[in-house]
Amino acid sequence: MSNELAWLSLTELSRRLAAREISSSEIVDACLARIAALDSRLHAFVDVYAQSAIDCARAADLERKAGMVRGPLHGLPIALKDLLHIEGRVTTAGSSTWRGRVATQTATAVERLLAAGMIVLGKTHMVEFAFGGWGRNQPMGAPWNPWDTRRHRVTGGSSSGSAAAVAAGLAPAAIGSDTGGSIRIPAALCGLAGLKPTYGVISLAGVVPLATTLDSLGPLARSVDDAALLAAAMAGYDRRDRSTHGVPDIDFGSALTRDPDIRGTRVCVVSLDPWRGSIEPEVLRARDDAIAALRDAGALIDEARFPLDLDDVMKRNGRIIAAEAWALHRAYIEALELPIDPWVRKRVIGGKSIGAADYIEELEQRRRTKAIFAEWTAGRDALLMPTLPITATPIEEVDEATTPLATFTRAANYLGACALSLPAGLSSAGLPIGVQLMGASFADATLVRLGRAFQRHTDWHLRRPNLAAWETL
Numbered sequence: 001m002s003n004e005l006a007w008l009s010l011t012e013l014s015r016r017l018a019a020r021e022i023s024s025s026e027i028v029d030a031c032l033a034r035i036a037a038l039d040s041r042l043h044a045f046v047d048v049y050a051q052s053a054i055d056c057a058r059a060a061d062l063e064r065k066a067g068m069v070r071g072p073l074h075g076l077p078i079a080l081k082d083l084l085h086i087e088g089r090v091t092t093a094g095s096s097t098w099r100g101r102v103a104t105q106t107a108t109a110v111e112r113l114l115a116a117g118m119i120v121l122g123k124t125h126m127v128e129f130a131f132g133g134w135g136r137n138q139p140m141g142a143p144w145n146p147w148d149t150r151r152h153r154v155t156g157g158s159s160s161g162s163a164a165a166v167a168a169g170l171a172p173a174a175i176g177s178d179t180g181g182s183i184r185i186p187a188a189l190c191g192l193a194g195l196k197p198t199y200g201v202i203s204l205a206g207v208v209p210l211a212t213t214l215d216s217l218g219p220l221a222r223s224v225d226d227a228a229l230l231a232a233a234m235a236g237y238d239r240r241d242r243s244t245h246g247v248p249d250i251d252f253g254s255a256l257t258r259d260p261d262i263r264g265t266r267v268c269v270v271s272l273d274p275w276r277g278s279i280e281p282e283v284l285r286a287r288d289d290a291i292a293a294l295r296d297a298g299a300l301i302d303e304a305r306f307p308l309d310l311d312d313v314m315k316r317n318g319r320i321i322a323a324e325a326w327a328l329h330r331a332y333i334e335a336l337e338l339p340i341d342p343w344v345r346k347r348v349i350g351g352k353s354i355g356a357a358d359y360i361e362e363l364e365q366r367r368r369t370k371a372i373f374a375e376w377t378a379g380r381d382a383l384l385m386p387t388l389p390i391t392a393t394p395i396e397e398v399d400e401a402t403t404p405l406a407t408f409t410r411a412a413n414y415l416g417a418c419a420l421s422l423p424a425g426l427s428s429a430g431l432p433i434g435v436q437l438m439g440a441s442f443a444d445a446t447l448v449r450l451g452r453a454f455q456r457h458t459d460w461h462l463r464r465p466n467l468a469a470w471e472t473l
Contacts, residue, residue, distance in 0.1 A: 005030040006169035007464055010226040013172060014072045017064065024064070024075030024119065027172075028057040031077050031121055034170050041470050043143045044165040046082045046092060048122035053077065056119040063117075073233055074117030079165045079174035082123035083130060083208040084110050084217075093208040094126040094158070096139040097338050107206030108241065109175065109217050109234040116233045121171050124161030128344040130177055130210040131325055133185050133405040134398050135160035138341045145190060145392045147431055147465040153392040156186035156405060158210075162220050163190040168467060173221040173230060179210045180317055181387075181409025183218045184421035188387035188434025191423045191463060193451065194220045195227040198418040198442050200247040202231065205240035211324035213363070214317065214413045223461050224420070224451035228252045231444070248442050255445040260452035263298030267437075267450070270385040271305045275407065279389040286425030286433040287386050290454070294384070297453040306383075307376045308369060310411055314403065316362060316369075317410040319351075323359045326351030343400040366414060373415045377440045382450055387421040387434035412438050420447040423460035432460075 005013070005027055016022045032050050039045050060075035080086075083093045085103035092098045110120070125143050127135060135157035136142045143164035145153040155164045159176025163186030166174050176183040178196040187194025195218045202217045209215055219230035232252035238244045269291055272279060295301050325348045332338060333348045354362075377383070385408050412419035418439045425433040439447045455461050 006034050008172065009222045010073065010076055010172050010229060011223065013076055017075055024057040024060040025054070027075070028053050028077050028119055028121070031171055034168070035121070038168060038170060038467065038470055041144060042146060042164050042168050042170065043141050044124055044161040044168065044170055045079070046123045046125050046161065047090065049120055053119050053121050060117055060119065070115070070117040072229060073113070075119065076117075077119045077121045077171055078113060079121050079124050079162060079171040080110065081126050081159050081162050081174065081176045083126065083177060084175060085206040086110055086120070089123070091208060092140075094128040094130065094137055094140060095340065097340065105206050108203040108238045110206065112234050113230070124165055124174060126160055127158035128341045129325065129329060129348070130158040130179060130182060130208075131321070131344045131347050132157045132400070133181060133403060134400065135186065136395065136398060136400070139339045142395060146467060147191065147392065149467060149469045152395045153431070154189065154395055154398060155392070156189040158182040159186050159220060163187060163192060166190070166192055166220050166222065167465060169464070173219055173226050175217060175230070176220050177207065177210070178216045178218055178413065179214045179321055180406050180413050183220060184387050184409050184419060184434070184436060185405050187220050187421040189392045189432060191432035191460070191465070192220050192222065193224050193227045193423065193461060194218065194421040195231055195447070196412055196419045197231055197235070197250070197444050199416055200243040201250055201442070201444060202234045203238035203241040203244050205238055209328060211321040213324065214320060216413070224422070224448060224455055225256060228256050228448045232256070250442060250444045252445060252448060255448040255452070260449045260456060261298070262294070262450055262453040265299045265446070265450060266379065266381045267294055267299045267301050268380045268383050269301060269303040270383050271303055272385070273305070275389065278404070279386060280391060280427070282425070282427045283386050283389060283391070283433055287384070287435055290384065290424045290435040293454055293457040294450070297457050299450070307372055308411075310407065313369065313414050314406050314410045316365065317414040318403070319354060320362055320366070322347060322351030323354040323362070324351070326354070369414070370416050373417070374440060381439070381446050382443070383438040385436055385438070387436040391427045391429070391431040391433060408436060416441045418442070418444045418447055420451050422451055422454055423463070424458070425460060426463065
């Protein structure tokens with residue numbers, strides 16, 4: 001039973017809880033057993049709250065027996081990226097230098113998950129200060145992509161541990177953050193659904209920032225349904241975070257409860273002509289298969305060139321990240337006696353050279369670019385492109401000086417868009433491939449409808465890695 005439970009979605013676990021076929025205690029025990037058995041190899045968790053999770057599961061079972069059910073997430077476990085504060089718990093933000101930092105507040109998003117009855121299994125590893133797309137972390141170690149048990153491959157970053165935990169069945173879902181692709185990159189490399197909501201939809205209060213004008217929180221899960229359930233629980237106005245003020249409500253509920261009918265929905269396939277030489281052929285085939293699946297589901301497909309230079313957008317997004325990261329970490333980032341990842345240190349220090357006038361000009365250029373994007377997307381419901389041009393790289397082959405994983409992901413953050421990465425295939429080596437749907441600001445519910453329809457016509461989200469080599473040790 002426990003091994004079966006490890007691979008069920010939140011939606012299915014919720015159904016079985018409601019039918020009293022299983023208990024929260026059984027679900028949590030199954031997760032903790034897999035963490036104990038596999039995480040020494042996987043390196044997904046920084047800290048596991050085993051006793052707390054057991055106690056909360058027992059309490060959830062008692063509440064359910066008493067008829068006090070808070071909703072579909074009540075009694076279900078979740079893993080959290082270690083930049084979300086929980087009062088009384090350490091938050092490292094991926095830095096060994098922060099191991100003694102005990103949070104004095106709880107992030108709003110976590111408060112809302114707890115209010116929905118969710119049970120926190122623990123905190124997951126990440127790229128130091130969330131500044132990197134490969135998933136490596138020299139001082140604290142890099143999680144192992146579970147789709148290859150023989151060779152250590154990257155999970156992607158910066159939400160590396162969150163993706164590894166879900167992909168290996170240690171948790172049914174996890175929360176990550178995304179400043180230039182840090183939810184979608186690991187989702188694509190680990191065969192998961194990863195939702196980057198529009199900026200301001202989910203509060204960032206109580207979250208260690210990387211770049212305050214670009215950061216987003218969002219879920220990594222086995223299905224779009226699960227991702228939408230989590231986003232709905234976390235979304236909404238928060239007096240502690242001004243970015244949520246004036247943001248329209250996203251109707252995740254209707255997108256979940258209604259049949260995902262996408263007939264007539266307009267999906268623009270972004271022409272890949274400028275990048276074909278750098279995209280793996282199997283990624284291109286997966287993209288073509290995704291187009292066919294959406295067309296079969298009733299979407300209206302056209303193809304067009306993106307109105308902006310994505311390479312320029314990627315670089316400008318990186319400059320803003322560096323400038324804002326420098327402002328946050330400048331007090332200690334140059335202290336060579338501190339064990340900070342050298343590539344993270346280099347990226348942050350890169351923001352030192354961006355002066356106030358340059359930064360203001362970058363923000364103004366971003367405003368102009370967002371206006372061009374908004375006008376271009378006015379007649380389109382979503383864009384489709386690969387999430388990444390490549391599959392998971394062996395960790396020893398990573399070149400931290402390059403940013404191929406950000407080619408198609410940074411644009412969503414820079415342009416104020418929402419984006420959803422979906423499992424869309426496996427390479428000949430058995431490695432996951434993802435495709436990305438991108439929508440205009442606050443089109444999050446439309447992406448959920450499209451993603452749900454896509455997963456009705458495909459089964460890539462039901463595939464799972466073969467962990468027999470680890471499970472028998």
